[in-house]
Amino acid sequence: xxxxxxxxxxxNGYFGAYGGRYVPEILIPAVDExxxxxxxxxxxxxxxxxxxxxxxxxxxxxxxxxxxxxxxxYFGKAKIFIKREDLNHxxxxxxxxxxxxxxxxxxxxxTRVIAETGAGQHGVATAIMxxxxxxxxxxYMGAEDAERQYANVFWMKQLGAEVxxxxxxxxxxxxxxxxxxxxxxxxxxxxxxxxGTACGPRPFPEMVTFFQSVISKEMKKQINxxxxxNPDRIYACLGGGSNAMGAFVEFLQEPGVELVAVEAxxxxxxxxxxxxxxxxAKAKTxxxxxxxxxxxxxxxxxxxxxxxxxxxxxxxxxxxxxxxLAETKRVRVLAATDAExxxxxxxxxxxxxxxxxxESTHAFAGIFKEIADTKPEDVIVVNxxxxxxxxxxxxxxxxxxxxxxxxxxxxxKAYAD
Amino acid sequence: MxxxxxxxxxxxxxxxxxxTHQIIGYPDFAANEKAIxxxxxxxxxxxxxxxxxxDPIADGPVFTKSNQAVLEKGIKVSDCLKFIExxxxxxxxxxxxxxxxxxxxQYGVEAFIxxxxxxxxxxxxxxxxxxDEARAYYDYSRQQGLAxxxxxxxxxxxxxxxxxxxxxxxxxxxxxxxxVTGSKTTFDSEILDGIQKAKKETGKTIAVGFGIQGPGDVxxxxxxxxxxxxxxxxxxxxxTEGLSGLDQFLGDIARVNKEE
Numbered sequence: 001x002x003x004x005x006x007x008x009x010x011x012n013g014y015f016g017a018y019g020g021r022y023v024p025e026i027l028i029p030a031v032d033e034x035x036x037x038x039x040x041x042x043x044x045x046x047x048x049x050x051x052x053x054x055x056x057x058x059x060x061x062x063x064x065x066x067x068x069x070x071x072x073x074y075f076g077k078a079k080i081f082i083k084r085e086d087l088n089h090x091x092x093x094x095x096x097x098x099x100x101x102x103x104x105x106x107x108x109x110x111t112r113v114i115a116e117t118g119a120g121q122h123g124v125a126t127a128i129m130x131x132x133x134x135x136x137x138x139x140y141m142g143a144e145d146a147e148r149q150y151a152n153v154f155w156m157k158q159l160g161a162e163v164x165x166x167x168x169x170x171x172x173x174x175x176x177x178x179x180x181x182x183x184x185x186x187x188x189x190x191x192x193x194x195x196g197t198a199c200g201p202r203p204f205p206e207m208v209t210f211f212q213s214v215i216s217k218e219m220k221k222q223i224n225x226x227x228x229x230n231p232d233r234i235y236a237c238l239g240g241g242s243n244a245m246g247a248f249v250e251f252l253q254e255p256g257v258e259l260v261a262v263e264a265x266x267x268x269x270x271x272x273x274x275x276x277x278x279x280x281a282k283a284k285t286x287x288x289x290x291x292x293x294x295x296x297x298x299x300x301x302x303x304x305x306x307x308x309x310x311x312x313x314x315x316x317x318x319x320x321x322x323x324x325l326a327e328t329k330r331v332r333v334l335a336a337t338d339a340e341x342x343x344x345x346x347x348x349x350x351x352x353x354x355x356x357x358x359e360s361t362h363a364f365a366g367i368f369k370e371i372a373d374t375k376p377e378d379v380i381v382v383n384x385x386x387x388x389x390x391x392x393x394x395x396x397x398x399x400x401x402x403x404x405x406x407x408x409x410x411x412x413k414a415y416a417d
Numbered sequence: 418m419x420x421x422x423x424x425x426x427x428x429x430x431x432x433x434x435x436x437t438h439q440i441i442g443y444p445d446f447a448a449n450e451k452a453i454x455x456x457x458x459x460x461x462x463x464x465x466x467x468x469x470x471x472d473p474i475a476d477g478p479v480f481t482k483s484n485q486a487v488l489e490k491g492i493k494v495s496d497c498l499k500f501i502e503x504x505x506x507x508x509x510x511x512x513x514x515x516x517x518x519x520x521x522x523q524y525g526v527e528a529f530i531x532x533x534x535x536x537x538x539x540x541x542x543x544x545x546x547x548x549d550e551a552r553a554y555y556d557y558s559r560q561q562g563l564a565x566x567x568x569x570x571x572x573x574x575x576x577x578x579x580x581x582x583x584x585x586x587x588x589x590x591x592x593x594x595x596x597v598t599g600s601k602t603t604f605d606s607e608i609l610d611g612i613q614k615a616k617k618e619t620g621k622t623i624a625v626g627f628g629i630q631g632p633g634d635v636x637x638x639x640x641x642x643x644x645x646x647x648x649x650x651x652x653x654x655x656x657t658e659g660l661s662g663l664d665q666f667l668g669d670i671a672r673v674n675k676e677e
Binding site: 020021022023024025026028029168169174175178181182185186187188189284285286287288289290292295297299300301302303 | 470471472473474475477478481482485488493494517518519520522523524544545546547549550551568569570572573577581592595596597
């Protein structure tokens with residue numbers, strides 16, 4: 001069953017025209033070694049059991065599928081269910097992937113893990129994994145992201161990880177990936193690069209998808225138990241693509257299930273300040289960061305600056321698997337702007353008592369844009385990939401909350417004194 | 418292939434050849450030109466010019482920042498190609514273009530190779546174009562008589578080493594250690610053995626880059642490598658000691674060919 005998943009995703013690291021492993025020659029043995037180990041665990045039922053047991057025991061899986069009664073009643077259209085990846089330990093789906101890669105590291109005999117992080121959730125998850133499994137950890141984070149998401153930097157450091165702010169390039173996620181690749185090129189003997197999303201050179205896109213497939217495996221069973229059928233639509237936000245792949249993969253071969261990914265529309269299509277590669281049709285096929293996919297780039301092939309209110313979606317490329325699925329029309333891609341996301345956030349928190357991450361709120365915003373077209377008997381599942389505690393500074397600012405501003409100012413003053 | 422013959426002829430005169438490097442547009446074109454003049458006057462044998470890329474994953478911190486600095490000034494690939502053309506017409510020395518695969522991909526791989534040929538470039542070096550992914554680039558370059566330099570490392574197993582030798586042309590760029598450009602390499606016996614092995618097994622000209630700091634390293638490579646490549650160190654010498662420092666630095670290196 002697991003092998004089949006890889007077969008229908010792609011062949012030899014390619015998904016249609018996208019994928020590959022465009023890495024410097026020095027990294028070829030490292031990606032070869034990793035790919036070989038990954039191909040072995042794909043055939044190893046015991047490894048999968050060990051992995052899922054760890055997720056149950058340590059991260060709290062299976063995560064619930066919550067009926068969004070408040071939102072469903074508010075719209076009076078499709079029934080909305082929420083897959084609660086926010087309830088994982090560390091507060092996001094990222095832990096699914098890193099625990100899998102941690103077990104793989106043990107198999108490979110590596111003792112040090114490096115990772116890149118945008119919003120910080122993958123960095124925190126990697127630092128947690130390293131602390132639990134006894135590895136040394138170094139996390140690369142764009143200096144700008146480290147500033148936006150300092151709460152996560154704080155936790156990574158407390159967990160014993162070294163956090164390296166990256167000041168090169170645009171000082172965001174793509175630059176953190178570059179630095180991690182450079183570190184890996186120098187240290188692959190003892191170091192594993194735990195890439196956090198379904199991007200990068202082979203085997204990362206399929207490996208991360210494999211570890212995130214627990215989301216849709218559980219989702220499929222849960223929604224069938226509750227509703228007696230598959231969902232009509234699934235929505236997930238789309239940065240690199242790990243939560244979207246996790247939510248979609250078990251349904252790819254169920255043609256009745258519409259799969260919708262929601263990118264960061266930032267300040268809107270015309271503004272040029274966004275991270276929408278597919279929905280705004282602004283990206284072109286290119287090769288960077290070790291793989292071929294759709295990148296936001298200029299005519300020369302230089303990667304462009306991106307923007308999103310959510311650091312986790314602020315990425316210049318996209319999973320080669322999703323680029324292919326969008327091209328073949330199996331996945332439909334929308335964009336939600338920062339403004340739409342803030343409006344969606346207010347609605348979710350007031351109607352459901354849930355605090356979604358700004359990343360996940362994009363997926364909700366996508367539903368809210370389209371829900372008028374649904375019928376009451378339709379079933380929608382949204383993958384709430386993470387919880388929003390980490391976004392309190394951005395949300396406080398976006399909502400222009402005076403009480404929050406006063407609190408931050410007073411705290412700042414107290415530290416300054 | 419022209420560059421292979423040129424290298425062969427130059428090798429008859431010298432114990433080891435020297436290839437130097439500049440990032441085009443850093444700090445500016447005028448400074449590049451002065452550096453190239455200095456290279457030429459000091460008998461440098463080959464010159465590698467790097468077209469900046471926004472995400473240079475094989476480069477260390479020194480070059481990463483310079484790539485970025487050039488792009489922030491708005492310099493385009495077409496500006497770089499014009500500069501290379503002018504240099505290649507001015508100096509009778511083989512020029513090679515180093516850049517990342519996406520620059521070729523967006524330009525059109527064949528169009529880029531054609532353009533390089535047209536402007537008098539002898540070859541290209543593309544570190545993120547491994548043989549398994551970029552066969553068309555290597556094949557088309559060969560057809561056009563332009564060297565597509567392939568890269569080998571101590572971790573290339575014998576089968577892959579042979580494939581690297583077969584697919585590339587001009588010479589093999591041998592990266593003697595893990596990591597990226599810039600930091601020092603200790604050329605110990607293990608590294609020298611690796612270079613020797615690569616030379617013996619492929620029968621090709623071997624250029625060694627990454628971490629060469631000065632005349633001592635270059636002298637150490639005599640007898641194993643055919644070409645020593647100096648990149649980051651030259652940028653550092655220029656930044657700290659200026660052109661006169663570079664002149665002195667290259668003069669010291671040139672002497673290694675004269676020493677007994």
